[in-house]
Amino acid sequence: MAIVQNVSYENMNGSHFRSRDIWYMGGDYNEYFSSGWMGRYLEHLYPGYPAGYPSVETPDPLAIEIGTGVSLAFHRNEGIPMGLSVQDPNAFYNLINSVGGAPPIxxxxxxxxxEIEYIMQIERQSNNYAERLKNVYNAGANSSTIYPDMYPFVAPSNAVNNPLAPQLKIVSRLISGGIGTKIFLCRIGGFDTHANxxxxxxTTMGGHAALLYHISSAVKAFYEDLGNLGLADRVLTMTFSEFGRRVASNASYGTDHGNAAPMLIFGTCLNPGVYGTNPDLLNLQGGNIPMQHDYRQVFSSVVKDWFGASDAAMEAVRFENYIDNRIDYINCKELGLTELFKENLWLKCHPNPTSGATTVTYYLRNSADVKIEIRDMNGRSLATTAKKNAAEGEHTLDMDLSRFQNGMYIVALIVNNTATVIQKVIVNR
Known part of the structure; x- marks a missing residue:
């Protein structure tokens, strides 16, 4: 885990809506973009979207927001957003197939x-991705990890249920099903704690304590789940909010809008620790914690070091001014998502389901050390091939699964001891 202290932007705006837009768009306090930094990055990678998508090489949504709408973060300058909003993949599929009519001639x-054409484009993309999401979700499975659903101590009734855990559980299951989506956005509200x-x-109990518990317990379960499935190395998680809170409490046992706040980053590919200085409560600015880091320094590290973005991509995102002063908290830059997908385009098993024998086919764009592991659905290793150096190109391996009982198993391709690509296989005799 990494913590970046005192993050904000110059002349922080105290409006929830405007400040949230600034964080989503990736701009200054006095700039107004119709696009978001995630949308601009994805548009740079996939020019021409949505024409030609989904495709054989890119069958999945480029980004998914768990919820009922797509945030400004995924918008681009023109056209429909670069992501979809989904609450539940199966419910999304059923909804898409239960409504609609003939489009106008x-x-x-x-x-x-x-505006009608815009709506029709949204409809077409939703239709195109609905069945794929349903299939990937049903192909995936969570491990035996139990996700928390409630705060176990005393708290206001509106803070008892954990709204983040079920969202992360969906994300983990989609990833386990083999989805290639690059960015997921989840939300948890309730931090506007003006009262109670x-x-x-x-003062150690209450609504804020419950919210912090929800985040920590949900993220803990998420990474435990991913770890059991052999997928933890592929996922980086980051928190952000539109602004922080004042240090001093008000008369309602709450705190009012403040300037800087910490950002939390989770994952196995981190240089863990605290970045920046801890707030000096005796050296405030109008009751606010002073800004030490611009939020784009944190986002730039994700785009440059995790996604492996080029300088041209950073310029397209409008983060070119932060290339040289981004925060160095990622420690596996050589294997970000972009590089991972370049090395391992796909892994397939055929026949699937199988009565015993299956042929594993995988493709490498670069030579690498590889091994194949059979796991149960809780992520426990059942069988492993010897590690070997495989050349660039397509490879096949015949595997005998006849000794395994009927059920679903994970075939995992492990590349250079770090990257893992999985495929579910069903044994049915």
Whole structure:
């Protein structure tokens, strides 16, 4: 885990809506973009979207937001967003297939016609991805990890249930099913604690304590789940909010809008620790914690060091001014998501289901040390091939699964001891 202290932007805006837009768009306080930094990055990687997508090489949504709408973060300058919003993949599929009608034959050359075409593009992309999401979700499975659902101590009724854990559980299952989506966005609200942040008789308990518990317990379960599935090395998780809180409490046992706040980063590919200085509570600015890091220094590290973005991509994202002063908290830059997908395009098993024998086929774009592991659905290793150096190109391996009982298993391709690509295989005799 890494903690970046005192993150904000110059002239922080105290409006929830405007400040959230600034974080999503990746700009200054006085800039107004119609696009978001995630959307610009994905548009640079996939020019021409949505034409030609989904495709054989890119069958999955480029980004997914768990919820009912797509945030500004995934928007681009023109056209539909680069991501989809999904609450539950199976429910999304059922919804798509239960509504709709014949599209209009022609559209008027007016602003209204442009809006209708926009809606039709959203509909087409939703239809295109619905079945794929359903299949990937059903092909995946969570391990035996138990995700928390409630706060176990005293807290206001609206803070008892954990809203983050079920979202992360969906993300883990989609990843285990082999989805190639690069970015997932989950939300947890309730941090606008103007009142009742703590209990009047115990400041260690209350709504804020429950929220912190929800984040820590949900993320802990998420990485335990991913670890059991052999996928933890592929996932980086980061928190951010539109602003922080004041240091001093108000008369309602709460805190008001503040300037800087910490950002939390989770994952196995981190240089763990605290980046920046801990807040000096005797050296405030109007009751606020002073800014030490611009939020784009943190985001730039994700784009450059985790995704492996080129300088041209950083310029497209509008983060070119942060290339040289980004925060160095990622320690496996040589195997970010972009490089991972370049090395391992796919892994397939055929026949699947199988009565015993299956042929594992995989493709490498670069030579690498590889081994194949059979795991149960809790991530426990059942059988492993000897490690070997495989050349660039397509490879096949015949595997005998006849000694395994009927059920679903994980075939994992492990590359250079770090990257893992998986495929579910069903044994059915």
């Amino acid at each position: 022609s559209l008027p050359d007016t602003h209204a016609g442009d 942040q703590v209990m009047s008789n115990d």
